[in-house]
Amino acid sequence: MEIGIIGSGHIGGTLTRRLSSLGHDVAVTNSRGPQSLTDLAAESGARAGTLEEVVQGAEVVVVAIPLKAVPQLPAALFDGKLVVDANNYYPQRDGDVAELLDRSLSSSRWTADHLKGARVVKAFNNIQAAHLMDQGKPAGTAGRIALPVAGDDADAKQVVMGLVDELGFDAVDAGTLDESWRQQPDTPVYGTDRDADGVREGLAAARP
Numbered sequence: 001m002e003i004g005i006i007g008s009g010h011i012g013g014t015l016t017r018r019l020s021s022l023g024h025d026v027a028v029t030n031s032r033g034p035q036s037l038t039d040l041a042a043e044s045g046a047r048a049g050t051l052e053e054v055v056q057g058a059e060v061v062v063v064a065i066p067l068k069a070v071p072q073l074p075a076a077l078f079d080g081k082l083v084v085d086a087n088n089y090y091p092q093r094d095g096d097v098a099e100l101l102d103r104s105l106s107s108s109r110w111t112a113d114h115l116k117g118a119r120v121v122k123a124f125n126n127i128q129a130a131h132l133m134d135q136g137k138p139a140g141t142a143g144r145i146a147l148p149v150a151g152d153d154a155d156a157k158q159v160v161m162g163l164v165d166e167l168g169f170d171a172v173d174a175g176t177l178d179e180s181w182r183q184q185p186d187t188p189v190y191g192t193d194r195d196a197d198g199v200r201e202g203l204a205a206a207r208p
């Protein structure tokens with residue numbers, strides 16, 4: 001699958017390495033430009049490109065950047081794209097965003113509102129990058145870590161759930177984008193590496 005990754009840090013860099021190693025055609029971009037990605041490209045086999053190059057050809061685009069940078073992304077570029085939102089809102093890093101501070105809106109809904117026309121799916125936001133890198137296990141392994149996947153487009157969600165499984169994690173359907181607050185920071189499933197039953201219980205137990 002052609003996968004574009006925006007952000008080459010902890011999460012973007014990890015997904016670049018892992019998805020490339022699985023045989024996907026991965027292209028990656030960051031804020032400093034392709035020349036800063038020479039080492040990551042050489043190590044992973046992924047292509048480094050500009051934002052436009054990385055998004056245009058991609059079937060799936062992962063956004064793994066500080067949430068405050070999302071409004072800088074040109075929405076038209078993402079029209080019709082399947083976008084995986086791996087971001088979290090941290091006020092101390094991202095500044096005050098009124099709708100997110102009072103939690104009246106999930107951060108993925110806020111992102112989808114910016115990327116109008118994109119099919120946004122929330123995934124990979126609740127696992128530490130280091131565990132995403134090395135804790136994947138074959139399907140059926142007892143205690144396999146599960147990741148919640150939320151979104152409004154059922155087909156898009158299935159594609160992302162398939163990638164989660166390929167990466168070595170059980171995928172749990174976490175409902176719609178508006179329900180994705182259940183996997184945000186400070187919820188039972190955030191950073192806790194639960195198995196599939198544990199994720200389902202944690203999503204149900206989350207309180208606004």
Ligand SMILES: NC(=O)c1ccc[n+]([C@@H]2O[C@H](COP(=O)([O-])OP(=O)(O)OC[C@H]3O[C@@H](n4cnc5c(N)ncnc54)[C@H](OP(=O)(O)O)[C@@H]3O)[C@@H](O)[C@H]2O)c1
Binds near residue numbers: 007008012066073127
């Ligand atoms: N760290 C984790 O374990 C973890 C786990 C789950 C979710 N997350 C979430 O994932 C997101 C990324 O976190 P991270 O830890 O990977 O951050 P990070 O290591 O600081 O990396 C951020 C990346 O975003 C790039 N970037 C910033 N603004 C950009 C823009 N306008 N266009 C393109 N690229 C841009 C940066 O580019 P440069 O390299 O050029 O600076 C950098 O590569 C955050 O929302 C975070 O909350 C993190």
